[in-house]
Amino acid sequence: MGSARQESSGERYIHGHHESVLRSHRWRTAENSAQYFTPVLRPDDLVLDLGCGPGSLSVDISAVSGARVIGVDNARAAIAAATAEFNNNHMVSFSVADGYLLPFADNTFDASHAHQVLQHSTQPVALLNELFRVTKKGGAVGVRDATYSHFRWSPENQNLQEWLSLYLDLARNNDGEPDAGEHLATWVTAAGYKDLHVTQTTWVFDDEATCAWWGNLWAERILSSNFGLQLQELGWATPEKLEALANAFRTWATLADARFEVPSTEVLAFK
Template sequence: MSESKGATYTHGHHESVLRSHSWRTAKNSAAYLIPYLKPDMTLLDIGCGPGTITADFAALLPQGHVTGLEVPNSDVLDKARANAAERGVTNITFTTGNALALPFPNDTFDVVHAHQVLQHVGDPIQMLKEMRRVTKPGGIVAAREADFSGMTWYPEVEGLEDWRVGYLKTARANGGEPDAGRRLHVWAKAAGFSRESITLSVGTWCYYTPEERAWWSGLWADRSVSSNYASSAIQHGVYTQEGLQRVSEAWRKWGAEEDGWFTLIHGELVARV
């Protein structure tokens, strides 16, 4: 995940975060973009993390090439390279750079993609301008961003609404915008895209089976006390360690609910250059 001047990546790459990121695929996280892809395209994946979506793109573009970008000195690229090698994907390259000043010439890629990155950078409009700059004329800029205020769950377990409020405060204190999904089209227009060039959609993740509940609640229970998010929340005075422990316990309580259900919504943007 990219990190840029003026903002701190709220989650970091703790195991509980990578547990979530490694679950992501092109099918469950970028289905809106797949119909636009052609086998010989070149694609840049900004904030590629452990590279599971990136490798899927490479498989979908067998005559093309995919570049995964992460922040400098990111150990997560070792996981991305290992994942690609394990899958036998060869039309893929991983590199580092700043999402607000991409290290590529103008008009380099057919598609420039970012998943859950704009919400974490200090200047999402500048990042979209950079994505536009390195995309070829007629190419596509694509982004998918969660909207934390739009997340919904059942039942109303005590402590989960406190988690949401605390997360919003922490992410904004770190310089990001956790309700990015609803803002994508506004940011895109500010970055120079015309209204006519923009296509919007909404995607969801939904967790409700016992296995899904255990996985989703467990990673957030761990993330709430052990990740960069936990240290940021304490640093900004949003939580004490005891408060984070209560949030963690609320997640585990929700995960044990037989009728538990949790849904995330994501704004999705396809913008023609």
């Protein structure tokens, strides 16, 4: 069922794993999402990618660094997608695991990574404590999360504003933190990591192709993924409202001056 709770932690992942969600995650690369992290990796390092989703970013981190990557996710659908697509890649493997209770011995990994994961956690410091435990002394952690309330777009659009308000409320209703980017440094410090490097990078969609991709993606996510289902379950949006929000994304994407910015904070730190 689309809105089921995650198998292991009992948390409700706001997006679910509809094809439109996985398509969004598959767009992510080491270049657009992990440049702050990959330079510290060496060939043959063993890296844990927590909350790897469909695995594309795990595979690209391995490709640019030469590191071996183990991707784990507590959603079976995500691991099934990753395994099906990357079965032949001998540098990367995937398994279902709960980030709060990782099936690895202390000091196993040279580095650990979690991209757009902590925002969905009810206990982000507990997740970071687990990453700390399984990482070798001196090893790196790289975490990157968006700050949703800093999303910006043009031209102004009341329906997109309403979409963002609903997103922020729903994420908090699930006990997540949609502005996780603002908290990352505090959480990483609380988990015991040192020597923090805090940077910010932004995904920008501002030409015909990238706006069409982003706008149509979100239109589909609103209508078909867990996001829309949960809004209806809670009585926060009718099917007509969801249709209006999706149409707003589709129409926005066709405008000559369309632009959308998705800023994230990233923290590189060491055990």
